[in-house]
Amino acid sequence: MSEITGNDQFSIAGKILRVNLSNGEVRTEPSGVYIKEWLGGSGSAVKILYDELRSWVTPYEPANKLIFSVGTLIGTSAPGACKMNVSTLGPVTGGWASSCCDSYFGAQLKYAGYDILIIEGKARCPVYLWIHDEGKVEILGAEKLWGKTTWKTLDEIRNSHDDNNLHILSIGPAGENLARGACIIQDTGRAMGRCGTGSVMGSKNLKAIVARGSGSIKIAQPDRFLAAVRTSRRIFKDHPATKIMRKYGALCLLPPKQACSGINFKNFQESTFPDDAADRLDPRHQVDAYEVKKQSFPGCGLGGCSRWLHFTEGTYAGLECESCQWEAISTLQGRFGILDEPAFAFKANALCNEYGLDIDSAGGAISWAMECYQRGIIDETKTDGLKIKWGDAGVALELIRKMAYREGFGNILAEGSARAAEILGLCSDYYAIHMKKQDLYENIRGAMAWGLGTTTATRGGGHTTGAVWFETTGLGPNVEKAQKIYGVDNEAISNPLAYDGKAKMVTYQEILHRVINCLGICIYNTITFNMDFLDLPEIAEFYSAATGWETSVDDFKKIAMRQLNLEKAFNLRFTDFDRKDDMPPSRELLEPIATGPLAGWAIDEEKWNNMLDEYYDLHGWDRATSYPTRETLVSAGLDYVADELQKIGKLG
C-alpha cells in the first residue's frame, strides 16, 4: 500500500500510535493508507490484526493487540460523528472482537494527532496512558487506580491532572479480574460493550487511556463539506423522530418492542412484559421523574438523545447516572423478570458501567443461572447460598458484583453462560442462549432480517453489524424508500415474519453498518433507525468532501465486503466456526413465541436454512460450511487470504 502523508491528509490526524507495554516503546507510523483503503475504524483494525496476529496467539497473552480507532469523520461537524471502535482477538468467542461506543475521548485522541492506537505487549504492573497536546505519550503508574471502579478512576485522573474536562477510556474490576464479558467504559456511561475487550485490556495491566489534544483537523473541500453537512442536518430538523429521541432516546422503544414480541423476558422464555406490568415498567416514567440534564455527543444530528438522571426516591434513591439504552430494559429488567422495581435497569446498568461489565454478558449469565435454579438444576449449595429466583433485584445486583470480582459462583458466571454451562454440565447448555459463545441479547424469533443479521454477525451476535432494525422498531410510512434502498419487494419490507428477501436486506445493512462504524457516525442518525435519515449516498458525499478521496456508494460496498470477508477469515484462522455457528440458539430456533401479539409463531427451520443459503450465495460463501470461495476473496482483493485459508482447509 502506498503512503499518504503531509498535505494529502484531510479529515484524519495522519498517524498510528503503537505503544508496547512490555518494553515501553512508543512509535508512530502513517495511518492514511490504512484509512483510505479500509475506511478506518474496525476496517483498518481487521487488516492490521489479520496481518500481525499469528495463528498461535491467544486473547490474554502479551502477543495479542488491542486496537482503538477513532471514526474517520470524528472531530469534524459531520452529523453524528462521535463513535470510536476497539478491536482485538477476543476472549468470548475466541475470534473477531469489535465494539464501538460514543465518545468525547475520540476527538481528543484525534486532535492529539492519532487516528489509531495499537496497544501491544503487557505492562509489568498497572499503568495508564496519558496522551496529550501535540501527541506526547506517557506511560504512568496506575497502582493507585487499580481496583477502583471506572467512575472513581475518572474522578482520580481528573483530580490528579487538575483538569475536569479530561475524557478517558478505562476498565473496572471486571476487566482487572478478566471477567470474559468485561468491557471498556468511556468516562462513566458509554461502553465498548461487547466481546470482552475490557478483559484483554486488563490482561495487559492497562487501567486507562487519557487523551487531550490541542490540534485540529483539515477538510479537503470545505465548501462542499459544509454544504453536504448542511443538507444532511436539515433532514433531522423538526422531524418527529428527532423530537422523540431528544426526549427519551432509545427508551421510547417499549411499545414497538412489546408489539413485535421483541422483549427478552426470563431468558427468552417469554417475549413480552406481562400486560399488567408493561406500563409500570415503561422507562419513560423514570426519565420524566428524574431527568436533571441533557447529554449529547459531538456532531449528533438529533441534538442528543441521552440525559443525566438523579433518582431522589425509591430503592435507588441517591443514584446519579447517565440514562441507559433500551437494551438494558430488555437484557436486565426483562431478562431477570423484575417487575417490582421499575428503576432496576438503570441501577443495574450503572453498576455494570462502574464495574466495567457488559450488560448483555451480565444478563445472559445471570438469567441462565436463574433458569437453572427455576428448573432445579442448581440450588443454593451451588450459588453461595443465594436463592436466585426470577424477579429478585437484590440478588441480581449481588450476582453482577460477584461476576465483576469473580467471587464464588460469580467466578463461573464470569465465564459467560456458554462456558458456565460447560462447567456445570447437567444439560444446562440448552438454557445458555448465545451466539458463537457470546451471550445473546437479541430476540431472533419474530423478525427475520433482524434475526439473520444478528446470527451471522462475525463478532458473535449483536445488532450493529447487519441486523435490520426497523423489523423491531417500526418502519414508519416510508415503505417505498425502504424497498428501493434494500432492493426487495413490499412483502419483504413490510413483513418481519417473511423469509424471502431478508438475506438481501441484511447484506445492505452489513455494508451500511460497517461504513458508519468506520466513519464514526452514530446509528441513530441513519436509516437504520429512521428511513428519512442518513443513507450511503449522503454519507459518501460528505466523506468525499472531508477526505478528498472521491468515494461512491459502490466503493463503500466493495470496501465493506472486503472488511467482512477479512473478519470471516480472521474467525476461520482462530476458531472452528462454520455454518452451525450462524444458526439461532436452540430455544429461538425450536420453541414458538410464548407471549404477546406473536404468541404461537415459530421459526420454520427449513425456511431459515433456505434464507441462510441465500445469504451465503450473496456473499460468495460455501453453503455447507460458510467458508468464502477463492473467487470471492480474489475479487475482494484478498488473494493472500485465499492462499492461507486453502492451507488450513477452510476455503469454500
Next chain:
Amino acid sequence: MIFQMDNCGACRTCEIMCCFHHTGTFGFSTTSLRVQENPKGKGYLIVIAESDGKGLISCDACKNLETPLCMEVCKEAEQLRAYIEAVKAEQKQLQQVAERG
C-alpha cells in the same frame, strides 16, 4: 460573558464549528465559545468571548455569514442567537465608550 443554557447537552459541536470559522480547521483550540460544566444548576454554562484572552478569541458573530456556524449545529439555536446578540451589543457599547474616551 457566561450564560446558562438549560437544554445544552455539551456535544461541543458549536466549539469546533467556531474554530472552523476562525481557522478553516475543526478543533477546540481556536474558538470564541466554550461549553463548561454548571455545578450549581441545570444544563451547561456557555462562555462567549467578548475579547481575546483566556484561550478564546473574540466572537464576531460570523459577520460574513447569514447564520453563525455555531447556530447551524445547535438544537437550541435561537437561544444561542440571543446570547451572541447580547455579546455583540456589549462589544458595541464598549467600543462606543472607547471611542468617546
